[in-house]
Amino acid sequence: MAGHAGTPAFTLQVLGSGSGGNCVVVSAPGGLVLLDVGFSPRETRRRMLACGLDPGAVRAVVLTHPDRDHLHSGWTRAIGGLTGPRLHVRARHAEAVAAMGYEFAWLEPFDASFELCGATFDPHPLPHDSLGSTAFRISVGAAHAAHVTDLGRWGPRLESHLEGVSVLLLESNYDPPMQLASGRGPYLVSRIMDGHGHLSNAQALGAARALHRRSPLAAIHLLHLSRECNCPQLVSRLWEAEAPELHAILTVTAQHEPAPPVGVHPALRHATLFDA
Numbered sequence: 001m002a003g004h005a006g007t008p009a010f011t012l013q014v015l016g017s018g019s020g021g022n023c024v025v026v027s028a029p030g031g032l033v034l035l036d037v038g039f040s041p042r043e044t045r046r047r048m049l050a051c052g053l054d055p056g057a058v059r060a061v062v063l064t065h066p067d068r069d070h071l072h073s074g075w076t077r078a079i080g081g082l083t084g085p086r087l088h089v090r091a092r093h094a095e096a097v098a099a100m101g102y103e104f105a106w107l108e109p110f111d112a113s114f115e116l117c118g119a120t121f122d123p124h125p126l127p128h129d130s131l132g133s134t135a136f137r138i139s140v141g142a143a144h145a146a147h148v149t150d151l152g153r154w155g156p157r158l159e160s161h162l163e164g165v166s167v168l169l170l171e172s173n174y175d176p177p178m179q180l181a182s183g184r185g186p187y188l189v190s191r192i193m194d195g196h197g198h199l200s201n202a203q204a205l206g207a208a209r210a211l212h213r214r215s216p217l218a219a220i221h222l223l224h225l226s227r228e229c230n231c232p233q234l235v236s237r238l239w240e241a242e243a244p245e246l247h248a249i250l251t252v253t254a255q256h257e258p259a260p261p262v263g264v265h266p267a268l269r270h271a272t273l274f275d276a
Helices: 041-050 073-077 091-099 156-162 176-180 186-193 201-214 232-242
Strands: 010-016 023-028 031-035 058-062 086-090 107-110 114-116 119-126 133-140 143-148 167-171 219-223 250-252 262-264
Touching: 010 041, 010 133, 010 143, 010 167, 010 219, 023 041, 041 073, 058 114, 086 091, 086 119, 091 107, 119 156, 133 156, 143 156, 143 262, 156 201, 167 201, 176 186, 201 232, 232 250
Parallel strands: 031 058, 058 086, 086 107, 143 167, 167 219, 219 250
Antiparallel strands: 010 023, 010 262, 023 031, 114 119, 119 133, 133 143
């Protein structure tokens, strides 16, 4: 969506995304929030510094779900205590997170929306594996973005929850033919493809199209591409062929290097005949 100028209300930057680790930095008015911490604290710090981000400005960590590629074990020494950031987790995930070595006193369980550093995080449950994952609508004033990964399937309730976002961070995990030819066991393939695992490339494209029809998107960053069962060039070609208008605003993120930051601006207001 062209026409935005000036300073964004907040910024998102993917430090890396994939089965080897996931982390997004939310640069909000009152400081930085890490959305998932799938890399070690040392690696997260290294990537932040390379992006010009101050690790000392991190005020909190928000978790989508407690899989190890979203919550690295090294954070047991960096979360909580007297000086570490608090870890915000879904209430149903708190027990599993504690079992990984995190003190309950360090956790901030949530079920409803909450505010951090001047940004509102509005969660929506996702049907991923047994415990589920969490999508977030992130807002600062009239500026809205969405972070959606490790979802079993897209649905109308999620689509309605995210209506009006201008920036979409969405997983595009696998290519079905590559998944079926991967040599993985039938159980794993079924787990990924059965509606409780991950989105395929075509499903991610369909989800973005549906959201774009409700309200125009300004930027799309694709997350969590499978190392064995996907290919960035394959994803790009699919979007270029099927949705060239969305391909123009598409970034395919990588596992081993940060993506460019994306600013989130307030939604453009369209004038009407009745405006003075």
